[in-house]
Amino acid sequence: xxxxxxxxxxxxxxxxxxxxxxxxxxxxxxxxxxxxxxxxxxxxxxxxxxxxxxxxxxxxxxxxxxxxxxxxxxxxxxxxxxxxxxxxxxxxxxxxxxxxxxxxxxxxxxxxxxxxxxxxxxxxxxxxxxxxxxxxxxxxxxxxxxxxxxxxxxxxxxxxxxxxxxxxxxxxxxxxxxxxxxxxxxxxxxxxxxxxxxxxxxxxxxxxxxxxxxxxxxxxxxxxxxxxxxxxxxxxxxxxxxxxxxxxxxxxxxxxxxxxxxxxxxxxxxxxxxxxxxxxxxxx
Numbered sequence: 699x700x701x702x703x704x705x706x707x708x709x710x711x712x713x714x715x716x717x718x719x720x721x722x723x724x725x726x727x728x729x730x731x732x733x734x735x736x737x738x739x740x741x742x743x744x745x746x747x748x749x750x751x752x753x754x755x756x757x758x759x760x761x762x763x764x765x766x767x768x769x770x771x772x773x774x775x776x777x778x779x780x781x782x783x784x785x786x787x788x789x790x791x792x793x794x795x796x797x798x799x800x801x802x803x804x805x806x807x808x809x810x811x812x813x814x815x816x817x818x819x820x821x822x823x824x825x826x827x828x829x830x831x832x833x834x835x836x837x838x839x840x841x842x843x844x845x846x847x848x849x850x851x852x853x854x855x856x857x858x859x860x861x862x863x864x865x866x867x868x869x870x871x872x873x874x875x876x877x878x879x880x881x882x883x884x885x886x887x888x889x890x891x892x893x894x895x896x897x898x899x900x901x902x903x904x905x906x907x908x909x910x911x912x913x914x915x916x917x918x919x920x921x922x923x924x925x926x927x928x929x930x931x932x933x934x935x936x937x938x939x940x941x942x943x944x945x946x947x948x949x950x951x952x953x954x955x956x957x958x959x960x961x962x963x964x965x966x967x968x969x970x971x972x973x974x975x976x977x978x979x980x981x982x
Contacts, residue, residue, distance in 0.1 A: 699729040699730060699961045699964070700727055700728050700729050700730075700955055700958050701728070701729060701730040701731075701958050701959040701960075701961060701964045702723065702728050702730070702731050702732065702942050702943050702945070702954060702955050702957075702958055702959070703730075703731075703732040703734070703756065703758075703773070703775070703884070703914075703940050703941075703942045703959050703964070703967075704732060704734050704760070704773060704886065704914065704917075704940075704942030704943060704944045704945070705719060705723070705731055705732060705733055705734060705942070705943060705944070705945040705954065706733075706734065706735050706736070706760075706944075706945065706946045706947075707719045707733060707735055707741045707745070707825075707947075708741070708823060708824065708825045709733075709735040709738055709740040709741030709744075709824070709825055709826065710735035710736035710737070710738055710741075710760075710825050710826045710828065711735075711736060711822075711825060711826070711828045711829075711830040711831060711946060711949065712735070712825075712945070712946045712947045712949065713946065713947030713948045713949050714947040715741075715744065716733060716741035716742070716744040716745035716748065717744050717745065717747070717748035719731070719733065719741075719745065719945075719947075720733075720745050720748050720749050720750060720753060720755065720979075721748065721750060722954055723753055723954050723955075724750045724752060724753045724979075726953070726954040726955045727955060728753060728954060728955050729752070729753065729754065730753070730754045730755075730756060730964060730976070731753060731754075731755060731756070731954070732755075732756035732757075732758045732773075732775060732942070733745050733755065733756070733757060733758065734758040734759055734760045734773055734774075734775075735759060735760065735825075735826065736759070736760050736762065736826050736828060737759060737760070737761060737762055737788050737791040737792050737795075737826060738759060738788065738792060738826050739757065739759055739779045739788075740824075740826075742755075742757050742779070746977055749977060749978075749979040749980065750979045751979045751980060752979055753979040754976045754977065754978050754979065755976065755977040755979070756775055756776060756967075756976050756977075757775075757776060757779070757974055757977070758773060758774055758775040758776065758777075758881075759773075759774050759777075759788065760772070760773055760774075760886060761773075761774055761788070761791075761867055761872050761876075762791050762864065762865075762866045762867065763866050763867045763868065763869040763872050764863075764866035764867070764868070764869075765868065765869050765870075765897060765901060766897075766901070768896070768897055769856055769866060770869060770885065770886075770888070770897060771885075771886040771887070772867075772869055772872045772873070772876075772883055772884070772885060772886065773883065773884040773885075773886045773914065773940075774872070774876040774881045774882070774883055775881055775882045775883075775884070775967055775971060776880070776881055776882060776967070776968070776971035776973055776974045776975065776976070777876050777879035777880055777881025777882075777971075777973040777974060778879045778880050778881075778973035778974060779879075779974070781875075781878065781879035781880075781973070783875055783878065783879075784875040784876065784878070784879045787867055787871075787872075787875060790865050791864070791865050791866065791867070792826055793865075794864045794865035795826055795827050795828060795864060796827060798862050798863070798864040799815075799818060799822075799827045799828070799829075799831070799832060800815055801862040802829070802832055802854065802860050802861070802862050803815050803818060803832065805859065805860040805861075805862065806832070806836075806853075806860045809859060809860060811836065811839065811841050811860075812839060813832065813835045813836060813839060813841075817835045817838070818831050818832050818835050821834050821835055821838075829848075829849070829854050830845055830946065830949050832848070832854060833845040833846075833848035833849065833853075833854060834949065836848045836853070845949055845950065846950070869885075869905060870904075870905070870908050873905065873908050873909045873910055874908070874909070877909055879973045880971060880972035880973025880974070881971060881973050881974075882911045882912075882967050882970050882971050883909070883910050883911050883912070884910075884911060884912040884913060884914055884938065884940055884967075885902065885905065885910060885912070885913045885914065886914050886917075886944075887914055887917045887919050887920065887944065888902060888913050888914065888928065889920060889924050889927070889928060890917065890919035890920065899931055902931065902935070903935060906935040906936070906937055910937065911937065911938055911967070911970060912932070912937045912938030912939060912940055912963070912967075913928055913931070913932050913937050913938075913939060913940070914939075914940050914941070914942060915928045915929055915932065915939040915940065915941060916939075916940070916941025916942070916957040916958070916959075917941070917942065917944060917957060918943070918944065918951075918952045918956065918957065919944075938963050938966060938967065939960075939963065940959045940963060940967075941957040941958050941959050941960075942957055942958070942959065943955060943956040943957055
């Protein structure tokens with residue numbers, strides 16, 4: 699089995715619609731794909747409806763969190779999307795995305811970048827607006843050559859001149875809420891140092907004590923030594939280890955199935971979940 703547990707669609711900041719994503723996942727030779735858009739489950743219904751025979755869908759989300767001033771992302775799998783407390787927190791994060799993005803547009807304009815809110819809103823469409831949409835606007839304007847080039851201290855990185863903080867969950871609350879909704883939590887790309895300052899290993903230990911299920915190890919932003927370090931830490935803490943593409947369509951260079959999760963690990967995630975179950979494709 700080939701299993702990719704971290705992908706994004708136009709429901710957040712990917713470029714494939716949910717229907718296109720599941721079709722592309724099958725074409726890429728995947729058996730299982732997780733749709734984990736940022737702070738939303740808005741793409742799940744379309745993905746289910748289009749799910750082709752031979753592909754299984756894992757429903758999930760990537761939750762925006764912050765601890766000690768450091769932003770991090772928590773992958774949540776197979777939770778009940780209607781559980782009210784978790785749904786309310788996702789809504790708070792989503793509601794903050796528009797004013798935050800508008801504030802970043804304002805900062806960019808002060809820095810001489812002629813980006814407009816109308817341009818960013820057009821790029822985001824119905825998705826949950828975020829920095830990749832603003833970065834795409836900067837590419838359109840010729841300010842940077844690629845989306846990744848906008849994520850620097852000069853522009854949109856966490857320490858960037860145009861960065862604006864958003865409402866984010868405390869990761870301990872995120873673990874509690876996902877667990878209460880019957881889901882499973884995996885710390886996404888925990889040592890992706892290019893993104894910003896990373897949490898120390900002692901913080902990951904505390905998250906494990908609070909019920910964190912796993913860490914994403916095999917990821918395009920983890921080199922070989924980082925993966926080895928994470929595997930050792932996971933073994934010491936009794937955490938599951940996953941691998942995934944973090945696919946965003948054409949917005950990033952990663953390919954569907956570029957990194958995958960061991961079938962035994964996937965089986966354990968499914969075993970632990972009680973809020974929802976994987977959806978087998980029936981030829982949608």
